[in-house]
Amino acid sequence: MRLVRLGGEPTKVGADVRAALAAWGDGTSVLGGVALLGVTPPGCARPLDALIVLPRVVLVVVGVDLPSPALRLEAPLQGRWKVDGWPLTRHDGANSPAEEALAATRAVTARLQEVRAEPLPVCTVIAVGPYVERVIQPTSDIHRGVRVLHPKPSSLLSAVRELAISDRPCTAEQACRLLAGLHEEAGDLHSGELISEGFPDAVTADLASASTALIPRYRDLPVVEQPVPPKRKGPRVALAALALLAVVVLLVVVVSSGSGDRQPVAQNQAPTSTRSTVDDLDFTPRGNEKSTNCARESYGDVQTWFDAHPCSGLIRTLFEVSEPRRAAVSIAVVSFSDPADAEEFQKLADTPGTGAIADLVSSGKGWTNGPASFEGAAFASSRDTKRVRVVQVVWIGAPSSPDDVSLRGIAARALRLPLPG
Template sequence: MRLVRLGDDPSARVEGVEADLRAALSTWGAGTDLAGGIALLDCTPPGSLRPLDAVIVLPRGVIVVVGVDLPGPAMKLEAPLQGQWKVDGWPLIRDDGLLNPAVEALTAASALTQRLQAERIEPLPVSTIVAVGPYVAQVLQPTGDLHRGVRVLHPAPTAMLAAVKELSTYERPCTAEAARRLLSSVDRRTAALTAGELVAEGFADSVSPDLASASTMLIPRFTADGRPAPPRPAAPRPKKRQPWLPLAGLALAGLALVLLIATVAQSCSAEPAQPEGSGAVSSLRSAEPPESTVDGLDFVPRGSSRETDCGPRAFGQLQQWLRENPCTALVRSLFEVNEERKAAVSVVVVSFADAVQAQRFQALADDEQSGGVNELLREGRSWPGGPSSFAQAVSSTSRDGTRVRIVRAVWVSQETKQTDVVLQGIAERALRLPLPG
């Protein structure tokens, strides 16, 4: 992993947990033997309310690291994301009055996620590490907090390395070009990093030619002493087939085709006709999506549909745009999750013929004033114990080539606020659900 110091005075002396963190990252060395990636130290991304001790950009994830200095060494730290921290059984009291230091860490991670989404950066998951010191022997975290991609730990080299590997699990490595855009979005001073330097830290080489574009020119063979090798003997020509063999093959193929048609006709005639009013529509295929788990959070399917006409399923300005720029496929799914409380998630995937259309659609979808695409809940696809609507939902979008994904998440039995960091974490993980075929 390569370290890049971005503070106002990179040579300034650092103390406390920040010094422990830098020491841990420095022990890994450059390259990909241990982790790879780029660690930006002491940086302040646009929109962040405070400098961050580190932003670690990995080929398969982004990690925001926030340091927290405890009053002194501790044997046991109880560190829930919601509720007061306790040090060796005593409530943690800080000079700034903040009872739960994880709040500012989650706020910083959420702000960085929103910035990367706003700039259409590669949709890598953004996780959080809260580094505590001067020393903590044991940290206790609720299981739900771990599933949200948050780790609280003392930044020893091995503990940091284990957490970084656990949190960087994106389905494909980020390319060097995408990494340059991401790093530049965090801090413009990283523009000096070259693609070669990023490839050396494990990012995918987006410049290497594909095999399909490689030259197919034949390279002459040479002997050990440098002389051209003699040509290889030509392969023996196949024997001439008898003229009656193709005719026999055609006859057998014809017989097989007749038998196949007869079998299909018999099976179709035996199939009972579907009664009228059954709700079957040729352009609609309803099927439950598979249950999926992302970062330990289970997404339980509650309904899905597939259409090829997006216009009638949209509203507002977006509906008119889709009528003028038809999609090629629309898949809408509903999920239920339990992250401390029960939540409902709508995932809409809209496919287009080319990436330019998809990019324009995403820009409109990000603007709530432009309308949107109906969730299945608006069309009566509810379930027992589900929400009544997706009003005031936490929303997020991502684009993968020609496909745009729109995610909306709400609490089922309580008020939803668009600034809810827990729902934002659920929506971010829903962006990484397996795309429908």
């Protein structure tokens, strides 16, 4: 990560942001990219604590200074923030500092569109300090690409990795134009410097390893005379071909007879992978089960609700994730015949303390060396017309917390796994 200081820290917590970025060091050993500190992009009403440009995302980092250290911060994008249960009061009378951060993100997005820079996702990080032990964010805000956190090196790094989701990386040449559009001095970086910070060169690895055999142009192709009909094969050649065919048939019969009661295996079948990958994170299946009785497989208010609104189908699946450390993922996909029921169920499932659909581990269908339970799981949900997906994630062999940034990042990725049929 290369740091380019273009101004002072507009907030006190900005010093912590700068220290966290500096801790990653230059080059790509940790992350890579370029961080513009104290920059005021065109159209932005205030200087930013940091504007981080990575090959797969642009992050707008806005600092918010709290009156004092906090153990718990409730930070919704809509509504008043609360610090340890007390409403956050600001000198400008605003209920929440989130709107100021979102306005900065909109300004950066508009500027990148204006200069026709490489289209990258532009996300928001609201850095809070002087210290916050636990930040509570609604799941819907996380899906919008907004993270509220105390900028420790580890927490900021986790957030950056979760948000860097672009399918196509920005090349070094494209990054030069992007940085020049954000600030004149930032455009002084040349392609070689950006390549050393993880931006790919214009010639990608795939192209560099491709075959470079020359193919003649159409007009240079030699004129080919009309083909001469092949001579009829003599009797010796025909007999040799029949003999070879007989040997092949005999081998097939021998192999088939030695297989006993086993089913024949299809030839030339493409190998299938049991894993699914989202943003370079592998999800290994550990079991699944289908049902049509959601009330029987749930508890609490959710079970009572299912008694009055039966589902049309339920698929529960378990996955294991081993990076950066072992985690267990429980996914329940609930199908309904009425989209209104799906919407109502998601609202109920998103409400803490209303019960849930039982995971397969609690039903005694876990796996060896898997989690003992999903206690303290991070939670996420999504809805697709008539289907609702509910995700829970816990560490395996370690305590878990619903507000764990890494667990929530895994849950957000699990929402994008291919839906079962």
